[in-house]
Amino acid sequence: MNFIDKARISIFAGKGGDGCVSFRREKYVPKGGPDGGNGGKGGDVFFIGDSSINSLLQFHYRQKFKAKNGKPGSGSNKTGSNGEDLVIHVPLGTQVSLEKIDENTQEKSIEYIGEILEDKELILIAKGGLPGKGNASFVSSTRQSPDFATEGKEGETFNVRLELKLLADVGLIGYPNAGKSTLLSRLTKANPKVGAYPFTTLIPNLGVLFSGYDNDIVIADIPGLIEGASSGKGMGLDFLRHIERTLLLLFLLDPSQDSIKKQYELLKKELSSFNEEIANRTHLLILTKSDIKSEFERNCDIVCNLSVSGITGENIDKLILLIIGEVQKMREKEKEVE
Numbered sequence: 076m077n078f079i080d081k082a083r084i085s086i087f088a089g090k091g092g093d094g095c096v097s098f099r100r101e102k103y104v105p106k107g108g109p110d111g112g113n114g115g116k117g118g119d120v121f122f123i124g125d126s127s128i129n130s131l132l133q134f135h136y137r138q139k140f141k142a143k144n145g146k147p148g149s150g151s152n153k154t155g156s157n158g159e160d161l162v163i164h165v166p167l168g169t170q171v172s173l174e175k176i177d178e179n180t181q182e183k184s185i186e187y188i189g190e191i192l193e194d195k196e197l198i199l200i201a202k203g204g205l206p207g208k209g210n211a212s213f214v215s216s217t218r219q220s221p222d223f224a225t226e227g228k229e230g231e232t233f234n235v236r237l238e239l240k241l242l243a244d245v246g247l248i249g250y251p252n253a254g255k256s257t258l259l260s261r262l263t264k265a266n267p268k269v270g271a272y273p274f275t276t277l278i279p280n281l282g283v284l285f286s287g288y289d290n291d292i293v294i295a296d297i298p299g300l301i302e303g304a305s306s307g308k309g310m311g312l313d314f315l316r317h318i319e320r321t322l323l324l325l326f327l328l329d330p331s332q333d334s335i336k337k338q339y340e341l342l343k344k345e346l347s348s349f350n351e352e353i354a355n356r357t358h359l360l361i362l363t364k365s366d367i368k369s370e371f372e373r374n375c376d377i378v379c380n381l382s383v384s385g386i387t388g389e390n391i392d393k394l395i396l397l398i399i400g401e402v403q404k405m406r407e408k409e410k411e412v413e
């Protein structure tokens with residue numbers, strides 16, 4: 076599965092409506108007092124978080140987004156209606172930056188605005204133009220019949236860069252070489268690099284498990300964790316931010332490397348030093364490489380939830396059901412909290 080996780084779009088807020096020049100018309104009064112109304116405000120452009128979207132795909136089909144202009148004012152002091160706002164739906168986790176050009180030096184820069192994390196979270200990106208004033212607004216003691224009005228201002232326009240850090244639902248944690256990437260390729264259509272050496276995975280891989288429910292499950296395969304990772308050893312811990320929002324962790328324990336109990340304790344300890352809350356998150360203990368387990372019985376010193384093989388496929392179907400069940404449970408719990 077290919078993730079489209081970057082897009083560049085142009086957004087245009089609406090122009091303010093023009094003010095109106097008008098004079099009251101009454102019988103026997105050829106030119107009554109000024110009654111030209113103000114224009115309406117131009118529509119704003121917002122982004123809104125939408126949990127039902129999970130890619131930036133839509134922006135590959137459409138790149139220009141425009142809010143409506145404000146309507147001009149009219150006679151009898153009628154104010155023009157405001158231009159309708161435009162609300163663009165984006166997936167949760169979308170990071171928004173604006174391209175800016177310095178008016179004097181023409182230098183380009185990128186201004187990071189923020190990340191949209193919550194469903195229905197709304198951020199204002201481009202403000203609509205202010206309305207023009209009708210001639211009635213310019214009446215003063217010295218100016219009884221102004222015959223001018225002002226134009227509405229242009230709305231803001233920006234080129235916007237969107238980046239989606241896919242939010243993984245499930246994180247695979249384990250020593251280097253524990254079989255994390257092999258398992259990801261078994262569970263999903265992802266095709267990460269697998270190697271018979273530690274630290275084959277240098278950046279997180281993501282795969283999607285099609286759950287059959289309305290939301291598919293994104294699984295993150297991350298680099299291996301070793302003792303001292305929290306103090307910078309191995310790949311460090313920075314990549315753990317990719318699993319900060321997972322619902323479920325799978326501890327992949329490799330019988331061919333070390334005592335399973337020790338692996339579990341060490342992984343938990345390193346996770347805790349990154350984030351105590353992550354370390355205590357719901358997790359399952361999965362024994363990997365079950366096809367060669369018998370050679371390493373001595374290392375199997377705690378009972379795991381399941382033992383699987385990414386090579387022979389043993390118990391992969393059971394693992395899929397287990398993951399789907401746990402994730403559904405967690406999602407329902409999340410909904411109850413909301």
Ligand SMILES: Nc1nc2c(ncn2[C@@H]2O[C@H](COP(=O)(O)OP(=O)(O)OP(=O)(O)O)[C@@H](O)[C@H]2O)c(=O)[nH]1
Nearest residue numbers: 251252253254255256257270271274275276299385
């Ligand atoms: N016998 C056996 N070997 C496996 C199994 N799963 C993975 N391996 C082997 O273990 C080695 C490491 O596999 P990877 O999937 O790259 O392990 P990883 O945990 O992603 O490793 P890093 O990315 O380096 O942390 C490779 O040589 C795999 O072929 C398994 O179920 N059985």
Ligand SMILES: [Mg+2]
Nearest residue numbers: 255256275276
């Ligand atoms: Mg790997």
